[in-house]
Amino acid sequence: MAAKVFFTKELNNLAALFDAAQTGKIIKAGELVALKIHFGEPGNQAYLKPDRVKPLVKKVKALGGKPFWTDANTLYHGKRSDTKTHLMTAHNHGYTLNRTGAEVVISSGAPDAAAMLVITHFKGHELTGFGGALKNVGMGCASRAEKLEQHSDCDHCPAKPTCKKKEKLEACWVGSSQVVQKNIIDHAVRVIRHFGGKTAFISFITDVSENCDCYAFNSEPIVPDLGILASCDPIALDQACVDMVNNTAGRIKATDKFKALYPKVDWNIQLQYGAELGLGQRKYELSEI
Numbered sequence: 001m002a003a004k005v006f007f008t009k010e011l012n013n014l015a016a017l018f019d020a021a022q023t024g025k026i027i028k029a030g031e032l033v034a035l036k037i038h039f040g041e042p043g044n045q046a047y048l049k050p051d052r053v054k055p056l057v058k059k060v061k062a063l064g065g066k067p068f069w070t071d072a073n074t075l076y077h078g079k080r081s082d083t084k085t086h087l088m089t090a091h092n093h094g095y096t097l098n099r100t101g102a103e104v105v106i107s108s109g110a111p112d113a114a115a116m117l118v119i120t121h122f123k124g125h126e127l128t129g130f131g132g133a134l135k136n137v138g139m140g141c142a143s144r145a146e147k148l149e150q151h152s153d154c155d156h157c158p159a160k161p162t163c164k165k166k167e168k169l170e171a172c173w174v175g176s177s178q179v180v181q182k183n184i185i186d187h188a189v190r191v192i193r194h195f196g197g198k199t200a201f202i203s204f205i206t207d208v209s210e211n212c213d214c215y216a217f218n219s220e221p222i223v224p225d226l227g228i229l230a231s232c233d234p235i236a237l238d239q240a241c242v243d244m245v246n247n248t249a250g251r252i253k254a255t256d257k258f259k260a261l262y263p264k265v266d267w268n269i270q271l272q273y274g275a276e277l278g279l280g281q282r283k284y285e286l287s288e289i
């Protein structure tokens with residue numbers, strides 16, 4: 001049976017989408033609920049804005065859950081690579097208690113909560129083709145050391161005998177797209193298992209930039225804003241998002257826009273490998289609300 005993916009074209013219909021996808025079933029009264037998000041690097045304008053996603057705080061609170069926004073520090077040195085500047089960035093991008101109804105907690109990897117709602121800005125990515133829910137969990141819920149592990153490929157690296165990067169926690173970008181995609185999925189499996197099924201996924205196809213929100217800039221969108229999708233299956237959700245972008249006319253004239261952007265990257269790897277590991281399935285049924 002195909003996995004269910006729910007969809008709305010209306011960007012102000014998030015609460016109804018939450019209900020249609022039965023997202024509330026992961027929430028129990030009194031329990032902490034991590035709202036995993038990417039706060040965007042300063043200078044980037046494509047990241048998810050707080051006013052767009054804050055209806056989720058209200059929904060979680062209405063069910064008795066205790067929501068908080070969360071992300072983990074980046075490996076590269078920027079304005080989200082240590083907890084103090086990361087908090088400042090989130091604050092400057094509008095993620096405040098006053099504005100959204102929830103606090104920000106920067107975690108050291110998988111957030112400490114009973115359940116996790118993974119809120120993703122779907123966009124292109126130079127290493128994985130696209131950045132979707134799987135990457136938001138696999139890389140986004142990794143500590144700096146785990147991110148370094150995911151980006152490296154020491155067994156095939158000539159620098160291995162003398163390399164001190166892992167001791168010093170210095171960024172390494174040696175891992176090929178294939179290696180990194182598989183490492184991301186391996187970690188996503190660990191994170192999702194850690195939550196014992198209490199995970200749900202909501203992705204926004206808005207401001208679909210060519211690169212991820214870790215850059216201090218963003219490209220013009222490659223397609224018009226298409227809406228919001230939700231599922232309890234992150235593979236089906238990412239597959240639905242990539243199909244929707246590829247099936248929509250935009251400024252990149254190619255059947256596969258992500259392949260056209262990053263010809264050396266096969267984004268299918270993350271979906272295929274994730275499906276093999278039991279994270280979900282690529283076959284989905286889209287229900288528009």
Ligand code: SF4
Pocket residue numbers: 152153154155157158159160161163164165166172173174175
């Ligand atoms: S440069 Fe990266 S891949 Fe090579 S040995 Fe060092 S950490 Fe490993």
